[in-house]
Amino acid sequence: MHLATWTTTQLIKQLADFYAADQRDEVRLPRLRRALGDYLGCHPEVLEQVWAAWETELALTGQPVGKIGYWLAVGFPEPRPEDS
Secondary structure, three states, X not given: OOHHHOOHHHHHHHHHHHXXXXXXXXXXXXXXXXXXXXXXXXXXXHHHHHHHHHHHHHHHOOOOHHXXXXXXXXXXXXOOHHHO
């Protein structure tokens, strides 16, 4: 799994899947979730790009931008740069 090779669209899809699972109180792919959290935490420029695209998509489809943005900032795994 080389997250650096994932497209913005692929990253958004995976984040959306994790968000949906969290809304159902489901644990889904914990190793991938941690790896993605670490990757985005260690690459803020990628996170910024992904969030900008996802935020636009959410707004255009009438989804709760603020709630999902909060989840991404607070509810998603924190980075562990020392493990990178």
